[in-house]
Amino acid sequence: MLRARNVWWILALIVLGLFPLIETNPTWTTIGVFALIFMACATSWNMFSGYSGYINLGSAVSYGVGAYTMALLADHLHVPGNGDLFWLIPVGGVAAMIVAVPVGLVALRVRRHTFVVITIAIFFVFQLSAINFSFTGGTSGLQLPLIPWLETNYNKPFYYSALAITVFAALLSAAVRRSRFGLQLLAIRDDEDRAAGLGVKVFAVKLTGFTMSAFVVGMGGALYAVFLGQIYPQFVFDPIFDISIALMSILGGLGTLTGPLLGALVLESMQQYLTIRFSNGSLYLIIFGALFLVIILFMPQGVVVALSDLRSRRAARRVEGARVVMGKAS
């Protein structure tokens, strides 16, 4: 059983790995890069918010900090416009982690709905700061070094970097799920006070999860900055990002490993495709809204959970059917 599941993971990885080699049209590989960035971010977001139940609607703080760290460092260190820029991606992640510590210290003092509201408020503080401080370039944003690669091969390094980050995020999320730490996060989701009464250092555990989650999202933001070559406050500190990440995870299946990956793959690809196909940047919002309604109504726990429920119910029915047949025979 476990082996069969691993085969699926390896197959998925092979397909994702071969995609830019087979499909060289930049339009499609661009969609691929965006989809992978979102897959990594959603997986990482889910690793904290999905496991602990603390729905963070300010994850764009980490994304933006990663992007701005990348842009500012590239400028200050005079990194040339080539592959060297990619070494700064983990630095963007670390910066997002560092910022997540004070943010977490404030936001994690409150629970549930209050936590959600606080994360949104903190998000806007960051967005407004990026708009109003001079070192961030204000509303005109920051320029990154231009990378003079040929168009046909331009997307490949970005694609594989994004794939590497996604694989890292998925492995990290799986490792957390298997660790004592992950169990503690799940216990906090179900009953935080009870967990504390069983020796779980709830605040330390929450802050660690929150910070770890920021690392991957920060790397995603840093990669995004290099990919676009130019960042604006509204693009990287984007409220739609906050909501998208959460929606992708919830649609796929909150707290599952495959849910956020599938949710992000489908939704982000769809969004990019619709935007290009109909040259309408907000059409996808209507479709997202409708889809969200359907999922909430019919599979409130997400697609992955609903499907596995369906499968186990079918299996149960098959066993039941076999029993009936055997009963008749005897």
Next chain:
Amino acid sequence: MTTLLSVERVSKAFGGLQALDECSLSVEKGSITGLIGPNGSGKTTLFNVITGYEKPDSGSVSFEGAEITRAGPSKVFALGVGRTFQITRIFVRLSVLENMLVATQRDEGWLRGLTRSKSSKSELVSAMEWLDFVGIGHLASQPAGSLSFGQRKLLELAYVLVADPDVILLDEPAGGVNLTLINEIAERIQSLNKSGKSFLIVEHNMEFVMNLCDRVTVMHQGTDLVSGTPSEIRNDPLVLDAYLGGSDDDETEEAS
């Protein structure tokens, strides 16, 4: 006998309501102490203060001679004070076994949790042992949310026990449980007590308390009214007053 857990003149007010008023209590090592009193007399608040869920306004709580008045719930548990809740609180979306594993390492540092797996072999063994002890071992892989009310009570008892605390605070272990299960729970408590565990039990079921406890403390309006052996308590006029509002007619009823 030495005192394991002692509460000294603890007070706690919620707004205008004086929930605890200079309440004192002690649990001797190896004893089963009962805590009874009318509804609203502050028993659960006292539990919350002892286990770190509420900070008292004044007074002190000490465990094995060390002061734990200001310690948080996880710290108090790590030191060896376990508790159950009046309304059972379990992790409904985890499996029964995973519920047990949350508690297995009561004083493990939080960083250690990052680098180790969910359970070690010996933890799994002891988790299963305690589940079998309370009689729900066969449900280990079930989601805890599918357990019945009584099974939840047993699970809560089991995962407090798996961490091997020295004293266990039980908030109404017999509340809402059928008679057979009440007797089972009483037996479990007695056998644990023989193996050296101390208990502090809040319970409204008088028979349960009087049969089980070595000493009983009666609370009334946030303070400890009297303490003594079950037979002393049974015949104390102050207790009858507190419980029955001083009516002579009800006195005979209580005694029967």
